[in-house]
Amino acid sequence: MKLSTKGRYGVRAMFDLAQHMGEGPVSLKSISERQGISEHYLEQLIAGLRKAGLVKSVRGAQGGYLLGREPDKIKVGDIIRVLEGPIAPTECVSEEDPECCTKSEYCVTRTIWEKVRDSIAEVLDSITLETMLEDAQKFESERSLYMYYI
Amino acid sequence: MKLSTKGRYGVRAMFDLAQHMGEGPVSLKSISERQGISEHYLEQLIAGLRKAGLVKSVRGAQGGYLLGREPDKIKVGDIIRVLEGPIAPTECVSEEDPECCTKSEYCVTRTIWEKVRDSIAEVLDSITLETMLEDAQKFESERSLYMYYI
């Protein structure tokens, strides 16, 4: 039940792009340095995000990547689905083309996995890059308040 | 974000034991035949469940396994934790000994994984073998009602 680095790195990279909106294209090199992720590896991950339209690319010198749409229109669930595949604790309850076991038309355990799937999807789809930016801002202001009283 | 066969087979095996309560020890062989799971592989899985006290074993001929406690006291989350380890979409939010990344004391993405972890745990801990038995019974009666009208 672990997320792979693909999903985790992907969310961090997308959040990094969100934090640098309005500064023109952001190079993979700068993302990889800030986030401590291999540049070559990031390249693979972002290729998928680009094909899915979550990022736009600008080639050539001074090129880089930009968010494919407004941060409030990019859900964490979108990113995870691109990089990790459909949300599903088991194949038989995959969000797309579930391969049902033929053994039984009704399966008591399947209903469990469906509930798990839905609860994961609900969390991931309730968080957007926009809400992440707000959370980060909120923390920043709380921290400076705290610093003030020391 | 996939459950491995360990967790899936484990839940099915435990549910099988619940369905055969009161019939004396249930052999691995019979479970593996009913569930279509390799007997040798099941052996490995049930060893962990036994050490955790979720099942009791009876050695020798006519031996087998029994639930370690009443089915309403065995949560699906208990089974999953034994076979898959602590519930956690990432190491940094593991239910036990989370290995926090040293990079930042506060991490916007970590709060996401915490929410995912908690929502998974809530689902898995809300379902017991008892509730699974009830669900199976409910389906059975619904199905016979349906059959009646055909």
Next chain:
DNA sequence: TGGATATCTTATTAAAATAGTCGGAATTTG
């Protein structure tokens, strides 16, 4: 125009996890 900076594409790889398999020892029943 040419060099520096980037993205894009494909192939390869080392390590770990997954999903078993195998053989045999120990225990209990009839």
Next chain:
DNA sequence: CAAATTCCGACTATTTTAATAAGATATCCA
């Protein structure tokens, strides 16, 4: 004693993960 069973440790093939590497293509800027 023989059959049925749990118990235990070692082995293995396949897949996935997490990169690494090399080079082609595109664009900016001096």
